[in-house]
Amino acid sequence: MTTTVGIIGGGQLARMTHQAAIALGVQVVALDEDPGAPAVVAGAAHLSGRPDRLDDLLALAARSDVVTVDHERTPAALLAALVERGHRVAPGPGAARLGQDKAAARTVLGARGVPVAPWALVGDPGAIARFGDGHGWPLVLKAPTGGYDGRGVWVADDLAAASAALARADGPLLVEPRLPFGHELAVVVVRSWSGEVHAYPPVETVQRDGQCHEVLLPAGVPVAVATQARQLAVRIAEAAELVGVMAVELFVVDDELLLNELAVRPHNSAHLTIEACATSQFENHLRAVLDLPLGATDPIVPAACMRNVLGAPDGSDPFVGLHRALAVPGVHVHRYGKDPRPRRKVGHVTATGADLAEARALAARAADALGPSPAAAA
Known part of the structure; x- marks a missing residue:
């Protein structure tokens, strides 16, 4: 059957x-x-x-x-x-709630010893002012539910900017200090109904205009930090009683890890596992929710880079240069079959290489090649 x-x-x-x-x-x-x-x-x-x-x-x-x-x-x-x-x-409602509600994730996981930055839910300018007085400016304000790709997030240098963000929001906002982080990591972890759990190697995410621009494997952090990140992701998966795949997004501040947020589903940061790891996040998600033995999460290449392909501001075809992109060695192009609205993720490019510099350069070449050629743009 x-x-x-x-x-x-x-x-x-x-x-x-x-x-x-x-x-x-x-x-x-x-x-x-x-x-x-x-x-x-x-x-x-x-x-x-x-x-x-x-x-x-x-x-x-x-x-x-x-x-x-x-x-x-x-x-x-x-x-x-x-x-x-x-x-x-799968995921069950308890795990799903931690991905849907940033305040709930900080409350539940913080109580279990997961490191989180100082935070509060604020519903009026006075509460924001008190938090800023206690923790310093600038602040980051986030919608506790919803929001993605930079939506629902505001950086405020002063009370006036923070109050303006609150006025635009639908309700209370989660406020945190703006952290001087050196790296932004994501660790995808998979856990089955039987409790088998594996974490993929941490990747480093590079943001542009509040949206993930590229993902790098390996992450540019010390081995000890990478090991701690994988261990922390496993702890969170077990605490959440996760079944399936979850992305744990982390900030690295002076080689210390702090929770940013969770995505309790397959995640953009692990698309490169299709080419770069022994088992992709998607296959392992299926294995987990069907309670099959999980596949290995080890890298099978020295390095990989994923670049998101976004819809252009003018609505033009973002894959017009597909032939040129596919001519770049070590590159794989994924199209999602979505209408190319501005800033919408419509695909991605993954490149593998002998080292991260090579993989990153190949991914950039392929992503640039996808756009209109100079002659076509003229």
């Missing part, structure tokens, strides 16, 4: 999970309002519905051996409702 994994959402994460499922002989059905969603275009079965409507989620669960997620837009309470009705859901 064919095993079926139901995925809430049909975006690029569901698409790449479906591609990994083919090799395992696993059927994927994606719940999405869009019949042209990336996973569906790639061949996953489609169930039309909303991620925040219980009846639609129950319809997906009825067709699935296990239900998992492509995004954080299904409230943990609805995932709990599926579990209460006897359906298998």
